[in-house]
Structure formats: C-alpha cells, structure tokens
Amino acid sequence: MKLYSIMIFFKKLKKNIFLNFFNTILSLVILLTTLLVCLNTFRWFIFNADWRVVTSNLSLYAFGSFPSDEQWRPAIWITSLLLLSIITLCGPCWKWIQQNLLLAWMSTIPLGLYLLYGGFGLSPIMSRHLGGLTLTILLTVCSSLLSLPFGIVLALGRQSSLPLIQKLSSIYIDVMRAIPLIAVLFFGQLLIPLFLPVGIEIDRVWRAIFAFTLFVSAYIAEDIRGGLQSIPNTQIEAAHSLGLNQYQIMQLIIIPQALRIALPALTNQAIGLFQNTSLMAILGLVELLGIGRSILANPEFIGQYIEVYVWLACVYWLVCTIMAILARHLEQTMTINQTNF
Amino acid sequence: MEPIVIAKNLTKSYIQGLRALDNVSLTVNQGKVLVVMGPSGSGKSTLIRTFNGLETFDRGELNVLGIKIDATHNERKIQKIRKRVGMVFQQFNLFPHLSILENITLAPVHVQKRHQLEAEEYGMYLLNQMGIDSHAKKYPGQLSGGEQQRVAIARALALKPELLLFDEPTSALDPERINEVLDAMRRLAKQGMTMIVVTHEIGFAKDVSDQVLFMDSGKVIETSTPDVFFSNAKHERSRKFLNQLEKH
Numbered sequence: 001m002k003l004y005s006i007m008i009f010f011k012k013l014k015k016n017i018f019l020n021f022f023n024t025i026l027s028l029v030i031l032l033t034t035l036l037v038c039l040n041t042f043r044w045f046i047f048n049a050d051w052r053v054v055t056s057n058l059s060l061y062a063f064g065s066f067p068s069d070e071q072w073r074p075a076i077w078i079t080s081l082l083l084l085s086i087i088t089l090c091g092p093c094w095k096w097i098q099q100n101l102l103l104a105w106m107s108t109i110p111l112g113l114y115l116l117y118g119g120f121g122l123s124p125i126m127s128r129h130l131g132g133l134t135l136t137i138l139l140t141v142c143s144s145l146l147s148l149p150f151g152i153v154l155a156l157g158r159q160s161s162l163p164l165i166q167k168l169s170s171i172y173i174d175v176m177r178a179i180p181l182i183a184v185l186f187f188g189q190l191l192i193p194l195f196l197p198v199g200i201e202i203d204r205v206w207r208a209i210f211a212f213t214l215f216v217s218a219y220i221a222e223d224i225r226g227g228l229q230s231i232p233n234t235q236i237e238a239a240h241s242l243g244l245n246q247y248q249i250m251q252l253i254i255i256p257q258a259l260r261i262a263l264p265a266l267t268n269q270a271i272g273l274f275q276n277t278s279l280m281a282i283l284g285l286v287e288l289l290g291i292g293r294s295i296l297a298n299p300e301f302i303g304q305y306i307e308v309y310v311w312l313a314c315v316y317w318l319v320c321t322i323m324a325i326l327a328r329h330l331e332q333t334m335t336i337n338q339t340n341f
Numbered sequence: 342m343e344p345i346v347i348a349k350n351l352t353k354s355y356i357q358g359l360r361a362l363d364n365v366s367l368t369v370n371q372g373k374v375l376v377v378m379g380p381s382g383s384g385k386s387t388l389i390r391t392f393n394g395l396e397t398f399d400r401g402e403l404n405v406l407g408i409k410i411d412a413t414h415n416e417r418k419i420q421k422i423r424k425r426v427g428m429v430f431q432q433f434n435l436f437p438h439l440s441i442l443e444n445i446t447l448a449p450v451h452v453q454k455r456h457q458l459e460a461e462e463y464g465m466y467l468l469n470q471m472g473i474d475s476h477a478k479k480y481p482g483q484l485s486g487g488e489q490q491r492v493a494i495a496r497a498l499a500l501k502p503e504l505l506l507f508d509e510p511t512s513a514l515d516p517e518r519i520n521e522v523l524d525a526m527r528r529l530a531k532q533g534m535t536m537i538v539v540t541h542e543i544g545f546a547k548d549v550s551d552q553v554l555f556m557d558s559g560k561v562i563e564t565s566t567p568d569v570f571f572s573n574a575k576h577e578r579s580r581k582f583l584n585q586l587e588k589h
Binding site for chain 2: 235240
C-alpha cells in the first residue's frame with residue numbers, strides 16, 4: 001500500500017515536472033537556483049552573520065534609551081500584553097475570565113501610560129526617553145484607540161441629514177485620503193508647533209499620535225460607513241416601533257452591528273498602522289526601526305545593516321502575526337451567531 | 342367599550358393619482374381583533390404602519406389610545422404612541438447582535454427605564470408563555486422562523502402594550518411553522534389583547550377576529566363580521582378575492 005502511494009508520487013512527479021526534455025531542463029535549473037539561494041542564506045545566517053549587533057543591544061531594541069534602572073516598567077507592560085494575548089487565545093474558558101477579558105484589555109492602556117510616563121509614585125520619564133518596541137506599541141495602541149471614536153463620528157457625519165456636517169465630513173475624509181501619510185506626519189512634527197500659541201507644547205510622541213489619528217480615522221470612517229450601509233432599514237423600523245429614540249437606535253442597534261461588519265477591515269487598519277509607525281524613524285523618533293538605524297550609526301557595529309534589518313523584520317513579523325491571530329480570534333467569537341442579516 | 346384606534350379619512354398618495362390610502366376610516370374597540378385582508382399592494386401594510394407612525398399620511402385624522410395625530414406627524418406624540426403599541430413584522434426584524442433575552446429586555450430597560458433584573462424576569466415569563474424559554478441565551482440566527490416570530494411577539498409584549506399590530510406575521514414562515522405562531526396569537530386574543538392583524542390566514546380570521554376589513558387599491562371595500570365576510574360577503578370584489586384565496 002505504502003509502496004503503491006510512493007509509486008504514484010513518482011509518477012505524478014514525472015508527469016508534472018519531467019514531462020519532456022525542455023521541461024526537465026527548466027525544472028533542474030529552478031531547483032538548482034533555489035537550492036543555491038537557500039544554501040547561501042543558511043551559510044550567511046550561521047557563519048558570516050555577526051549576531052552580536054542584536055544580542056548585545058536587546059534592551060535597546062525593546063526599550064530604547066529608557067533609564068536602565070527603570071526598564072522593568074515597560075518590560076512589565078509588554079509582558080502583560082503578551083500574557084493577556086496568550087490567555088485570550090488559549091486560556092481556559094472559565095466564565096469570570098471571559099467576562100473580564102475586555103476590561104483587562106482596556107485597562108492595559110492606562111496601565112501602560114502610567115508605567116511609561118511615571119508620576120504618582122513612579123519617577124516621571126520624559127517622552128524623549130521612550131524608544132524601541134515600547135514606543136512602537138505605544139504609538140500603535142494610542143493612535144488606533146483615538147482614531148476609532150473619531151472614525152465613527154466621521155462615518156456618522158458623512159451619513160448625516162444636516163448638509164453642513166455631511167459636507168464637512170466628506171471633505172475631511174476625501175482630503176485625508178488624498179494626502180500621503182508621510183506628509184501628514186511631517187505636518188504633525190513640523191507645522192503643529194508653529195500653529196500652537198507660545199507656551200503650549202505637545203511633545204513629539206503625542207504629535208505623532210495625533211497625526212496618525214487624523215490620517216487613520218479617515219480610513220476607519222470609510223470602513224465603518226460600509227458597515228452602516230449594510231444594515232437593513234427594517235432594523236431601524238423595528239427599533240422605532242419599540243419606542244427607542246434616534247440616539248438610542250444609533251448606540252444600541254446600528255453602531256454595534258456596523259462595527260461588527262467592519263471588524264475585518266478595522267483589524268486590517270490596525271496592522272497597517274503598526275507597520276506605518278516605522279515611518280516615524282524618518283522623522284527622528286527612535287521607535288523600533290529608528291533604534292535600529294541609530295545602532296547602525298554606532299562605529300562598533302558599522303556596516304552590519306543586514307543583520308539589523310533581518311532582525312527587525314523578524315520582530316515586525318512576530319508582532320503582526322500575534323495581532324492577526326488575535327484579530328481572527330476576535331472575529332470568530334463575535335460573528336459566531338451571525339447568520340441572520 | 343373604549344375605542345383604541347379611530348381613523349378618519351386617512352389619505353396617503355404617492356406620485357399623482359396613485360393612492361396608498363384612500364379615505365380610510367375605521368374604529369377598533371378595546372379587546373377586539375381586527376383582521377385586515379386584501380390583495381398585495383392594496384395598502385393594508387401602509388395602513389397598519391400609520392398606526393404607530395412608521396408611515397406618514399397626507400390627510401385625515403388618527404386617534405390611537407387617545408393620542409391624536411394628523412398629517413404633521415408630530416414626532417413626540419408618535420413616540421408616546423410607540424411606547425404603548427407593539428408591532429410584529431413579516432420578517433421578524435429581531436436584532437441579530439443581541440441574544441433572545443436581550444432582544445426582549447432592550448425596550449423595557451432603555452425606553453421604560455425599568456431595572457435590568459425586573460425586565461429579565463418579565464422577559465423570561467413572556468418567553469415561557471410563548472414556549473421558547475429554553476432559547477433565551479441563544480441568538481436570533483440560531484432559531485427557526487417560527488421561533489423567531491414568537492420571540493418577536495414576546496419583544497412586542499415586553500412593553501406591556503395596549504394594542505398589538507401584526508404585519509403579515511406568518512407570510513415568511515414554512516407552512517409547518519405557521520400554526521405555532523397563530524396559536525400564540527390566538528392565546529393573546531383570548532387574554533383580551535386588542536389586535537390589528539394583516540394576514541391571509543382565513544382560519545385564523547374566522548376563529549379569532551371580531552371584524553374583517555377588506556381593502557383594495559387603498560380603499561376600504563367592506564367591513565363585516567367574519568361570519569358574514571367568509572360566507573356571504575357583501576361586495577363582489579371581496580368574493581372574488583376569497584375565491585382566489587381558497588383555490589390555493
């Protein structure tokens with residue numbers, strides 16, 4: 001039986017790859033090239049690459065120039081995020097865990113801000129000391145969280161029956177979608193300080209977060225608008241017939257359903273946002289990519305950029321994968337009973 | 342006997358000539374069941390939807406539970422009516438993102454500001470009455486059409502309404518599922534609920550209704566007791582319609 005299946009395998013191989021002379025040559029060339037590339041990569045990984053540039057700077061990649069005796073603070077934050085992800089994905093289905101998961105996720109944000117910025121018993125840290133993966137995560141979390149309500153407001157505004165609000169929202173969304181992200185980020189870093197009155201200063205991290213929020217909320221608004229439009233009018237009629245008022249219908253019937261429909265698109269935006277934070281390296285924030293660049297500027301590690309960028313790619317890939325898995329989990333739990341639209 | 346709904350000369354026209362409602366007048370007294378019949382497009386759905394303000398009308402007067410509305414469609418008065426009138430739709434229109442019990446407690450909690458626990462208790466009582474209390478934690482998508490429609494009735498009852506409107510409640514159901522919904526409606530009628538029902542179910546109309554109103558192209562053709570209507574309808578048009586219906 002086993003022999004038979006092996007024979008079939010070889011027969012298929014012959015039929016598909018070594019059909020005639022020309023095909024055989026082509027197949028061999030492709031195989032050889034692939035093999036050589038793999039071999040070279042492998043050799044570089046093991047023998048040529050000098051991974052000290054990664055291993056001796058791990059704390060820099062993680063925390064940037066955060067004061068070294070306070071580094072337990074961002075470490076606790078990132079670990080708690082990781083633990084929470086693990087519990088969400090494969091934790092036991094105890095009722096109290098399921099009920100408090102959302103609360104736990106929400107509380108990671110004030111916890112993170114408290115741990116990173118200090119105050120109330122912890123020594124305060126200036127935001128120029130933030131860096132590395134910590135800063136990348138902070139940028140992603142804060143921008144996506146701020147842009148969600150703003151995006152909802154814009155989406156509702158675009159559907160509004162008041163012409164002024166409708167026009168303003170449409171113009172805002174169209175303008176933001178017509179400007180490249182990097183231009184918005186430059187605007188945030190260079191122009192906002194000029195517009196603000198003397199004495200008021202927003203630090204660079206928060207200027208970046210606001211710029212991301214302004215940009216991403218336009219896209220989120222369009223995603224949510226798609227959700228809003230797919231809710232049938234009969235839902236609104238049913239809600240009206242129960243005596244709910246306009247505001248309650250929005251809050252209890254329309255927005256929850258629209259968010260659920262828009263969820264795949266929204267998680268897509270969050271993952272995109274995470275990757276786009278790397279643009280801040282150009283504007284001088286030392287987030288994950290920025291810290292890599294500044295390590296490369298160190299004479300000790302000069303010229304080792306392949307190692308650094310391979311490492312950074314791995315880190316970005318890892319975080320994005322975790323986010324994607326979490327997003328899929330969220331979609332599954334939320335859409336489990338949704339067949340009746 | 343107190344009149345619950347008094348409609349006087351309701352008229353609603355779409356583009357010129359086409360009238361959805363043409364001088365419709367009717368009275369429904371407390372505890373009575375009115376069945377509205379008619380071919381599709383005759384305006385029966387439009388009529389029943391004006392009673393809780395889902396449709397506007399151009400001329401005429403409407404008095405529902407002592408609240409008078411006219412063509413100006415006063416939003417606050419309509420809101421008052423909606424809090425006291427329940428409605429059941431052809432397509433159930435349950436909220437798919439809420440569980441069965443949440444569907445039912447939504448309006449009592451948010452419109453009548455009742456306590457969550459009290460609303461849930463009453464919701465479970467209603468589900469029990471409808472024979473579907475075992476599904477309370479499920480979602481609408483997991484239920485059959487007949488079960489969903491019974492949930493919709495329970496949802497309409499949750500506000501303790503004084504009038505129930507049914508807009509073709511069994512038209513979207515499998516033939517085997519129709520009876521479970523009709524039985525629930527029969528029980529309600531026995532309990533003395535005032536109901537206006539748009540339906541094609543002759544059996545239900547014969548058993549339960551106190552009056553049958555027959556409409557065609559926006560006009561009331563005849564209003565009779567079911568005995569008269571089904572055995573010896575006054576109007577030629579009604580007889581023709583009944584003939585068509587019985588052939589099926």
